[in-house]
Amino acid sequence: MSTLAARKRRSIDFWPGFVDALSSLLMVLVFLLLIFSLGQFVLSDALSSRDRSLAQLNQELADLADALSMEKAAKLQALTEVGDLSASLQQSENQTNSLKLNLDLATEKLSQNEADIARLTADINALNSLKQQLESEIASRLAELEENKEKLTVQTDLSAKAAAQAELLNRQLAALREQLAQVQKALDIANIAIESKDVEIKDLGARLNLALADKVNELTRYRSEFFGKLRAALGNRADIQIVGDRFVVPSELLFPSASDELNPTGTQQLNQLAATLKEVTAQIPPDIDWVLRIDGHTDHRPISTGRFPSNWELSSARAIAIVKFLSNAGIAPRRLAANGFGEFHPLDSGSSEEALARNRRIEIQLTNR
Secondary structure, eight states: OHHHHHHHHHHHHHHHHHHHHHHHHHHHHHHHHHHHHHHHHHHHHHHHHHHHHHHHHHHHHHHHHHHHHHHHHHHHHHHHHHHHHHHHHHHHHHHHHHHHHHHHHHHHHHHHHHHHHHHHHHHHHHHHHHHHHHHHHHHHHHHHHHHHHHHHHHOSSOOHHHHHHHHHHHHHHHHHHHHHHHHHHHHHHHHHHHHHHHHHHHHHHHHHHHHHHHHHHHHHHHHHHHHHHHHHHTTOOTTOEEETTEEEEEGGGTSOTTOOSOOHHHHHHHHHHHHHHHHHHTTSOTTSOEEEEEEEEOOSSOOOOSSOSSHHHHHHHHHHHHHHHHHHTTOOGGGEEEEEOTTSSOSOOOOSHHHHHHHSEEEEEEEEO
C-alpha cells in the first residue's frame, strides 16, 4: 500500500514539470512564429517599395530616352540647317568675289581705255595741227602759184626756167594734197577709234552701275533681314514702326522726358538692338561699306535748360547716347553715325498729344556710307 502510494506521488510530481516544459516550448514557438510573421511583413513591404522604385526609375529612364531621342533629332535638324546656311553663305561669298573680280577688271579696262583715249586725243591734236600746217602751206603755195601764173600770163615769152618752176610747183602741190589726204584718212581712223572707245566706256559704265546697283540691292536685303529680326527681338510692339527704309522707335521707350539718360527699358531694347545688329552684319560682305544712322527727333514744344538750350541739343544728345551705348556693346564706331534734327522733320503736323508723341522718335537706318 505504501509502495503504491509512493509510485502515485512520483507520478504526480513528473507531469507538472513536463506540462510546464511543454508550455514554455509552445510560448517560444509562438514567439518565434510572431517574429517570423513580422519579419515576413517587413520584408514584403521592403520588396514592394523596391518594386515601386524600380518601376519609377524605369519610367524616368524611358522618359530620358525619349528626351534624348528628341534632342538627337533636333541636333540633326540643326546640323542640317547649319550645313544649308553654310552652303548658302559660301555661294554668296563666291558670287561676291566673282562680282568684285568683274568690277576690278572693268575698272582696270576703263582706266586703260581712258589712257588710250588720252593718247588718241593727243594724236588727233597733233594731226589737226599738222593738217592746219599743211593747209597753210598749200594755201601759200597756191597763192604763190596763182601769182606765178599771173606773171607768166602777163609775160609774152615763157622761158624754160619758168616752165620748169611751174611744173615743180604743180608736183609739190600734188604731193601736199596727197599728204593732206593721208592726214585726213588718219584723222578719220582716229575718230572711229574714239567712237569705239566711247561705246566701250558707256558699256563699262553701264556694267559698273549694274554692279553698284547689285551692291545696293544686296544691302537692302540685309536691311530687310535686320528690321525683321529687330522687330521680333523687340516683341512686335505696335508703337514701333518701319517707315520706308527707317526703323522708328518712340523716344519715351528709351529716354525719360527732356533727358538723354537711357531708362532701364531703353537699355534692354538697345542690348537687343546690338545683338541683332551683330548677328545680321556678320553676314554682310566686307566690301559693302555700310553704316548705322541714328537720327534723333523731338516735337515742336520748345525746351530751354542749362544742358539743352534747344531741341537740337536734346535730339543730338539722345542720338549720341545711343551711338555710345552701341559702341560699348561691341559695334565698330566707324559703322555708327549720330544726327540731331530737333523738331524740324515731323511725321505729323498736328498739335494733338498723339501727333506730338509720333514726332518724338528715334530713327534707325542701315544704309551705305
